[in-house]
Amino acid sequence: MASLEEYTRGKSYRELVKIYRDIVDGKLVIEDPDPPSDYYSYLTRLDYSAWLWICAGLLVFTLVSIGLSDSSPVFAYARYILGTIFVLFLPGYLTIEALYPGDNELGDLERLALSIGLSLALVPLIGLVLNYTPWGIRLTPVLVSLTMYSAILAFTASYRKYMLLRKTVSRGLSKSRRK
Secondary structure, three states: OOOHHHHHOOOOHHHHHHHHHHHHHOOOOOOOOOOOOOHHHHHHOHHHHHHHHHHHHHHHHHHHHHHHOOOOHHHHHHHHHHHHHHHHOHHHHHHHHHHOOOOOOOOHHHHHHHHHHHHHHHHHHHHHHHHOOOOOOOHHHHHHHHHHHHHHHHHHHHHHHHHHHHHHHHHHHHHHHHO
């Protein structure tokens, strides 16, 4: 088994394009020679968990921009932009990632459309539940509930992705042992 670097070294541009097309078509499979061995190493390797840390960063920056929006107009504009992503995209995206952890289960456009649509359905439901609590529908309870929902689903999705990776790696090991 050769590394990708060894496999592509000395190839012409046309040969590299053919290799790329073979990878996209599934004729050639690239495997990680050193996949994460546990959930902690999965979380710390950005090649696997960058999406999780980007979502966590969006959550944190949204909360910071909301907290500082009264002090400066720059933070107010950041609040509008990040708040829109926080409400209209992130809850649905994280739900889709938790429900469909495999990369080949849905296309990128399907994930985007389902994320927006699901967010438009979930956020009002969370608001409806908040309406029947003593806190009501105000900024702080909405922030807390959407942040908790998003954080729980983010780590649920990351754990499901890790388990799927582990199953794929163990299946690959059992195939290589049979040969």
